[in-house]
Amino acid sequence: MTSLCKEKEKCFICGKTSEFTGVMSTSSSDLPDLDTRPSEMKRSTLQYWIRRCPSCGYCADQISHGDGKTAAIVKGEVYHQQLADPAYPELANSFLCRAMIQADVGNHAEAGWAALHAAWVCDDHKPGMASACRSKAIQLFQGAMETGETISEETGVAEAVMADLYRRTGQFEKAQMVCLSALFKPLPELITQVLTYQKALTERQDMKGHTVSQAVEYAKISESRKPHS
Ligand SMILES: [Zn+2]
Structure with a gap:
């Protein structure tokens, strides 16, 4: 069973406070997909794994946290193009924006996972774009391997x-x-x-x-x- 809650969070970039849905607890009834995508009920919590500030568009798992470089990335034109890219579902754009930030601050493994999560959104809502997200994930995970980052502890x-x-x-x-x-x-x-x-x-x-x-x-x-x- 999944238990949700409402949480207020202040944006690290613009300082505005917004309300989001948090996952208090969830569970999986079966083993995951081959790419670690969980089974239900956890599978349906994907939309709560990322938060997008409605004011400035900052996308993160916790928008009250960030790196010193984050503001410059979020305010940039490339970021905003990704945030509103009509080719992808909105939730996929949020994950792809998170991937962009994480890659720019040198967390290639985190960026790779975010791109994979965007692929899962596309699998459900726009299958034609899933491959593009997976290609990004490959590139990002390769970057992680080159810099010796840990992709998974397991x-x-x-x-x-x-x-x-x-x-x-x-x-x-x-x-x-x-x-x-x-x-x-x-x-x-x-x-x-x-x-x-x-x-x-x-x-x-x-x-x-x-x-x-x-x-x-x-x-x-x-x-x-x-x-x-
Ligand atoms: Zn903001």
Whole structure:
């Protein structure tokens, strides 16, 4: 069950106070999608993961916080173009603006996650733009890897997400390479199952969204088909 609340927050940039909806608690009834997108009920809280100041357009998970450079970015023309880009749903623009800020202040991993969240919004409301968001996420996560940032604290999750991003943008060879090199490393069993399933999807050139539950099911079926010695 999801429990919501109303919260007032003062904008770090313009100083105006606005009311937002906060998530007090939520839960997931099933395992997530292969790219970590949670199942319901948490899945439906995506719209509350980002706040947009109605006065200046600052987008953040907490608009009362920011970096010294943030104001200049938020006041810039490029930022405002993204904020009102008619090609994307409004919520996706908020996440893409957050990605822009985080990338500019050097948090490429955070920026990558924000771009992935924009992709999830597009999956639901404008599927034709999801690929563009995923391409941005790839670029940002690559930047994070180059600068040694942590994409996820959990072993193998960064590789699993990268493989999914490549597959869902039709870059099957790259997805395959990420899976193969990750599968050489010691990984938690669930991640091994996810990457093995991801590799199979890549071989079929499947670009659709799939779940971790499907990966577990695939592992069970593969195990049962193994010849017994
Ligand atoms: Zn503001």
